[in-house]
Amino acid sequence: MVDWQFFALLLSNGVLIGLMYSLIALGFVLVYKATDAINFAQGEFVMIAGFLVAVALGAYGAPLWLAVALALAVMIAFGFGLERVMLRPLIGRPIVAVIMATIGLAAILRGFGPLMWGAETKPLPLPIPDEPIVWGPFFIPPIQLLGAGVSLLFLAIFGWFFLRSRQGIAMRAVADSQQVAMAMGVNVERYFALAWAMTGIVSALGGLIWGNLLGVDVHLALVGFKVFPVVILGGLDSIPGAIIGGLIVGIVENVAAGYIDPWVGGGTKDFAPYVLMILALMIRPYGIFGKQIIERV
């Protein structure tokens, strides 16, 4: 294969995968934007949603729409419940406490999924063709195209939601200053719960798409590790940042894997985004679009 063709292939693949990362990163950004809480269990949310869809399809033979509706409903309820039981008592506590609590939550979910539904990898079939679409030098698997499409759609919806809708504006007010929002008559607690429910929706879709791509088992949760480079690069509280960060991470990891993997024997995909992230943390810790509120002490 000619050099530029190889590069173009890596690039197109990176763009599509990157957009799929953006979808998961969106769940993280939504929660951080509204409640200032950090969710280290984002990958596990995706995994649980994937399990729900795969088990409903495989073990119970439910039609796809029902399985997806079920996953959405359960994840929304889960988001609400979680905010109530775990996150609300932690409001006002040091940031380390929230981080550790979500790490604990991640451990619970990682044990709960296989315990309930079995540890073996489950397929998550979607009614789309397997053969890649060949277009010039590009080979595009349809699932990646679907994933990127869904991702862009939801990024647009949530972008609109925050900019234009009444609830979105209230949520931004809550994020800006909880006390002032409360004084202006915004029900802060309700918006916290809403933010977690929205993360549930995004995670359910992420689980559907990533579950189809990778198969559903505990390792699906590892996708969550890619969230951090994406959100740090893009900015923790920015929806356009999630897109740009996702694109950068997707492209960098694919191009790096394509050129470096043959020399080091694999694994560059998990490594390159983090090197990039360290550089970003040193130069511009608040990301490309994030609020510049880093204190220097």
Next chain:
Amino acid sequence: MIHRECGVLKTTYEADMALYPLPIARRAVGAVAALFFLVLPFSVHEYYLSIVNLVSIAVVGALGLNILVGYTGQISIGHGAFMSVGAYTAANFATRLHWPFWLSLPLGGLMAALVGAVVGIPSLRIKGLYLAIATLAGQLIIEWTINHVTWISGGVQASIEVPRPRLGGFEIASQREMYFFLLIFVVVAITGTLNLVRSRVGRAFVAIRDHDIAAELTGINIFRYKLTAFAISSFYAGITGVLYTYYLGIANYEQFQIVTSIDYLAMIIIGGLGSVLGSIFGAIFVTLLPILIRYAMEAFGGLVLSPQAVLNTIPNLRLILFGALIVFFLVVEPEGLNRLWRNIRNYFRLWPFAY
């Protein structure tokens, strides 16, 4: 019990600064030391001693992490990686240059301290979440490097066999000998931490944790002390890694993955942040938890599940209980087991009177 505090008059500065000012506390510490040095090793089976040994190793690591997280208020999700740095450094010195453990062990610790300080450099500019993610990146990058650079990790399996530690002509082989070997390090680590946190350096750490801007205004060089905290904490982690390597007889990166970092964070949270006793409680609790779950499942799990299903559920149950405990302690008792212990002690201090 309050009458035991009566009549203790401090007439010198040395008496005022003593680690255990009360005669009863000194006797209690003496009794505990006697229990661990004389009674325990000669009264229990080797299998139980091997569990105690695992706890001893965890105590050293938990103390180190507590210096960083509990006392200085900086978070690190990279301690597993610092342990692996210590482990592989010592293993390489021990196998390539045939250095004895009393040289390779501090070298492992120093190398881990160096790497830890480098990973801690971003703490100058960032804190909280950003620092957590930066140390997470450190963990993943160190893990990847050790896994892919065969010069460090010694081949495809990324594991190096180390010889048994020798002291003079004496080889430490059995669990009982290993017990004494590890106990010495535990005592040194506990004494070291107790003295560190009441020294000038330790008080600077606490000042940074409580309010970093105020600390800087009182003349504490924040950058230097943050890096010192990272270095000391990683030194402990490195020593933990080396001890674990000598305990297993093999250095293997699988023992030091991100799960390990989270285990140690769980220890200090369950035990109690910013407390030496809490680190010990947490290390005991987290190390014993999977063993207790296994016993419980073997005893009672067979009633409802098939033997194979019992085996499959143990690791998952461990994860669930473990996560649930972290969340429970954070939400309900943020000061951990140490706080529960203090409550019990304060109750009995005035017993049988209410106040």
